Amino acid sequence: MTLVKTAIGRRSFIKSSALVGGGLMLGFNWLASCKLNPEQVNSLPGEWFELNGYLKIADNGQVTIMSPNPEGGQNVKTAMPMIVAEELDIDWKDVIVEQAPLNTDLYSRQFIGGSQAIRTSWEGLRMAGATARHMLKAAAAEAWKVPIEEITTETGTLHHKSSKKSASFGEMASAAAQISVPEEVELKAIDDFKIIGTSKKNVDGHKIVTGKPLFGIDTQSEGMLTAMIVHPPAFGMKLKSVDDTAVKTMPGIQDVFTLNVLDDNYERQHFDTCTFLEVVAIVGHSTWEVMNAKKAISVEWEPFETYAEERKPYRGPKQKLMIPSGLENTSDHKAKMAEMGSKKAAIVRRDGKPETAFRNAAKIIERTYTAPFLAHNCMEPMNFFADVKGDSAQLSGPLQKAELTELAISARLGIPVEQIDIQLTRLGGGYGRRSYAHWALEAAVISQKMKAPVKLVYTREDDMTGGIYRPAYQVTYKAALDSSNNLTALHINAGGIPESPLYANRFPAGAVDHYLAESWKISTNITIGSFRAPRSNFMASAEQSFLDEVAESAGKDPIDFRLELLNRAAKNPVGEKNDYDADRYAGVLKLVKEKSNWGKKDPDIKRGVAAYFCHNSYAAQVVDMTWENDQPNIQKVTCAIDCGIVINPDAASNLCEGGIVDGIGNALYGELPFKDGSPQKRNFDTYHMIRMSESPKEIDVHFVKNNVDPTGLGEPTFPPIFAALANALYSATGKRFYNQPFINEMKALK
Amino acid sequence: MAKFNLNINGKTQEVEVDPSTPMLWVLRDHFKLLGTKYGCGIAQCGACTVHLGDDAVRSCQLPVSSVGDKDITTIEGLSEKGDHPVQQAWLEVDVPQCGYCQAGQIMTASALLEKNPNPSDEEIETAMNGNICRCGTYTRIKKAVKIAANSVNA
Incomplete structure (x- = not known):
């Protein structure tokens, strides 16, 4: 007690x-x-x-x-x-x-x-x-x-x-x-x-x-109107003019108007990312009628000029962001990242004498990894219900940060928070996307104008092309091995559009004598947001693929090689800021080694391993695959996780399984390319979401048993699976996969 | 606008809408049958799956004018007490995470088992491949379909 x-x-x-x-x-x-x-x-x-x-x-x-x-x-x-x-x-x-x-x-x-x-x-x-x-x-x-x-x-x-x-x-x-x-x-x-x-x-x-109405999109209210928005077709564009004459008389249509999502003088907080400052609202009686009006409306757009935006980040002082003009392309993004990655950048952490260590190295391995923008694609499209009457508001919908959304809505409507009531509906997926609730503001403004209860619903296309994406990233890892195949130095050069993915104090920092971590970023007008295990989801994929390659080059088993480094970090850590517990980290590797029968060789089964620590929990995974008809067939994923005390084991396992399937899907297929500022995928006919036949046949989750207070579980199994998959793909094909999504380079193998 | 008499979950119901209106929106907006979900609007995700006669169909691509006198069954009408073998199997395996796609998954699975009470893994994958689960519950869905198949055959 x-x-x-x-x-x-x-x-x-x-x-x-x-x-x-x-x-x-x-x-x-x-x-x-x-x-x-x-x-x-x-x-x-x-x-x-x-x-x-x-x-x-x-x-x-x-x-x-x-x-x-x-x-x-x-x-x-x-x-x-x-x-x-x-x-x-x-x-x-x-x-x-x-x-x-x-x-x-x-x-x-x-x-x-x-x-x-x-x-x-x-x-x-x-x-x-x-x-x-x-x-x-x-x-x-x-x-x-x-x-x-x-x-x-x-x-x-x-x-x-x-x-x-x-x-x-x-x-x-x-x-x-x-x-x-x-x-x-x-x-x-x-x-x-x-x-x-x-x-x-x-x-x-x-x-x-049984299909009970649990979700925000299921909200019903007496006299409720349905609203949709029309947003610019490309990042870098703003509204020029609207011709709504044909639309206003269409059946069921109540009103068409433009709205500013945020007031000009509003002081933005971290999650107040708003992709398009001005949008067109169409309000009507039924969804289909509003959808038809949306197709018929004529809107002109024009490029915007570079502007500054102030925002208070999650931690630290207010920041001024420059939002550049221009209609961006994925090919330019790649070229810019390649250029930035080839230069010296801001040093975030430095241990020992990395330059000397690289000069004295017996062997140097250098590899560059990239990943594209990703859309969250929650199955329940963005939506929100608002009933704003005079100086009070009844709101309801799927929100990840309702407390912050309430503050933003209060400021936008001019209604004190005490007069705002928010019901939290079940979310048809979140993954970070519903932390950025610009659509809740839109719904509230529309309801205030209409003086009626309004449910705003995004079409799938609005949702997928509406911004708040996982950023595009690049990282170059360079390792020095001595003549005894010990890892003596590590150099990380990481950056992205518009943020760097670097976590400089994570493993293998602390396990390498000479260490240098550099960071850079490239501005963009494409909006980004948290995406399941932000930054970690890329860093794990690159780092754990790279360590696999270094282990191979050193002639060591990939699990033994990691355990060797973790042993060093536990017994004699380099630096003082290492933000992981090396023993718990090693613990999940040992558990996954045992549970996957790692030592047992089956010539038909190609395997890959990876581990990562993020969100206070440790995860290690082994992917077993066969290679059939130029395709991976993932037979099994074994996962070991240390998240302290497990509250509800079967449901916890379900969440881990989900992280694994989600990670495999995004690693193999996920990408949102841009052409002239316009997202080139708008719906699931072109945006490849992982499906049942592409998922692992079996997922076997094991929890480390301890009495440590419980830690996170929604995110930690997501990042390492990218690398476990890449490493298994290497075993299967003899080719290393450096650029996500892997499907593009898999096609080139044929 | 035109009037349609529709057989939904064993009841005949009248609705007056534009003939091009997809059944998805007739169900959701006009009959407040909200279990059938909007996911993509282009028959790519399966969230809106209902039964038209014995077939699993995507209601977002099914104009109300094309239904005629065929029976429509939604998740609300799959069983009276929510105890269809597929629903029971879903609960036994505790399949859902966010749950948004699951009504569509269940409607596809129940139509499959109606026609093929003993599907192979490959047949399950083929039937279920049109239903996206963004949370990644596929291994549990497959397990639940097999359990339901066994209970149907028992």
């Missing part, structure tokens, strides 16, 4: 509990959302008592747990309540989960991003459950006139051993709601966990398989 102060950074449940200290009776509205079996009907809850902002207990023992963070497929809506239920000490079958709305008073960090949901909420969720359990115990102690220390709980029941008294949580809920919040509470010992670490089904599983 651990005693923790309930006040540590957790205003949430303390504040809420204080508010409802009198025992709040809550309504029956939850009944509308679930079908009850006869057994449940017989034990319907009479009254609900809210013990804190995370949970309420009914007099029949049922417990409603609020899931604070939005759900986009990471399965937090099951995992987060599991943590609360664990510390409350109840039976999982008695739990009803509800999605919390945005509430910055009750909850903190209601974000999807950085694989941080469980990590940053771990303590708070445990305390929410433990605090309520303590209040139930205190209520029982008072009722039975015994010391609280003598009260124990067991799955929803309170016991006093010597007097043989017992009561259900439901029976004690009313009294517990009168108890003041304790100063400190006991947390369970990890070994006593009964719910955490056992697989629980997705709480929304039945709703999903």
Whole structure:
């Protein structure tokens, strides 16, 4: 057991509990959302008592747990309540989960991003459950006139051993709601966990398989209008003029107008990226009618001049960005990156004497890797619902950073945040894209103008050509080996459009005596945003492919070679800023080696390995493939991951499997090329998304078992798979793949 | 605008729309059957899959005027209680991540099993290849289809 102060950074449940200290009776509205079996009907809850902002207990023992963070497929809506239920000490079958709305008073960090949901909420969720359990115990102690220390709980029941008294949580809920919040509470010992670490089904599983309206795009409201936008066809273009005469009289069309997404004087924050400052809105009664008007409207565009944009980044002071004019091409991007990569750039980290080490090297290996812009392509296209009336706004939709979106909308509409209510709908995928909610601003502005509830929906083409892409990157790795095939120096030159992917303090930094990391960037008017494991998704692909090649050149097994370097980093690290734990890193490599039977050779199976650390978790993967009809056939991926304590193992495995499939898809097929500023892929007929037949036949996920507090899982399995795949492709074809997507160079093999 | 009498999930329903309107939008906008999803609008992703008679079709490319008196089944009408063998298998394997594509996946899988109760891996891949899952749940989808096939055959 651990005693923790309930006040540590957790205003949430303390504040809420204080508010409802009198025992709040809550309504029956939850009944509308679930079908009850006869057994449940017989034990319907009479009254609900809210013990804190995370949970309420009914007099029949049922417990409603609020899931604070939005759900986009990471399965937090099951995992987060599991943590609360664990510390409350109840039976999982008695739990009803509800999605919390945005509430910055009750909850903190209601974000999807950085694989941080469980990590940053771990303590708070445990305390929410433990605090309520303590209040139930205190209520029982008072009722039975015994010391609280003598009260124990067991799955929803309170016991006093010597007097043989017992009561259900439901029976004690009313009294517990009168108890003041304790100063400190006991947390369970990890070994006593009964719910955490056992697989629980997705709480929304039945709703999903029966097609219930869970997503933002499913939002319905009385009198709701449908809106779509028309944005410039190319980056570097802006609106010149609109001819809407033919459109305004089309069936069902209510209005056509232009709108500025942001006010000129608005101070932009990190996620306030807005691709097109001015767009045309078309508003009508039904989707098809608006789509037809969109096809018929005549809009003229013109190139814009270079302009400056100020933005406050996620960390650090305000930045001034120059947005260059021009209609950009992928071929120019490649040439510019090649040129920048051939020059000296800003030094980010330097250990030892790299120049000398390279001069004295017995062997030097130098390779350059590139990757293109990528579109997120969430299956649910960008959409948002807004009902703005006078000085208040009811909003609903799929948001990764609702708290920040609310601030932006408040500023744009001139409505205080207190008057804005945001419901968090399930996200039909996010992957970073829905952190940049310019479409939510657009919906709110349209609703304000129309004085009506409006659902804005992007077509697939609007979505794919609307910006916020994974940047294009390039990195050159140069390694020096001595005559004994030891890695003596490493030089990294990394850059991108418009950001550098470099993480200078990650492995192999710390494992090499002489190390130099340089960084550069090239400006663009193409907008970019976080994309599942930002920057890591490229750095892992290049670094782990390169290490494979260096290991081969040194005549070493690729896993042994990495373990050798990690051993060095653990025992005698170079530098002090290395941001990884070499032992945990080695741990996943050892586990994947064992689970994949790495040493066992099968001439028909071609293998590749890679490992990476990002978002506080360690992942290693082995790809097994056969090569058939000039195509890779991925037979199996074995994955080892160390993300600390695993809350919901089967769902966690599912998320890892998803990261692996997503990575293989993007590595093989993903690219968004540009011609004259215009994205050359607009829909799934040309943008190749991985499909079932191209996916691994089997994915085998293994978690390192430890008692470390849980860390991220949505992103860490994504970056290394690019390299594990590339290394397996090399085993299969004898060719190294340096440029993503690999499909282009695979075609050249034929 | 024209009136159409449509057989949807066992009920005849009338709608007055432009004859070119795809069934996807008739279902979603006019009948509020929101389980059928919009993904691409060009029959490339399968999120809008429904049954037309016994066939899995992409409702985004199915004009309302072409339906006639054929039966349309959506995810809401696949089973009364959400206990179709394919739905049960999906729950058993806990397939979904974001869940957006899953109604379309289930409609494609259930049409496949109706015609071929014992599909091989290759036949499953061929049938399911038109349905994109951006979250990458393909290995689980395949497993669930096999479980459903076994329960259909049991």
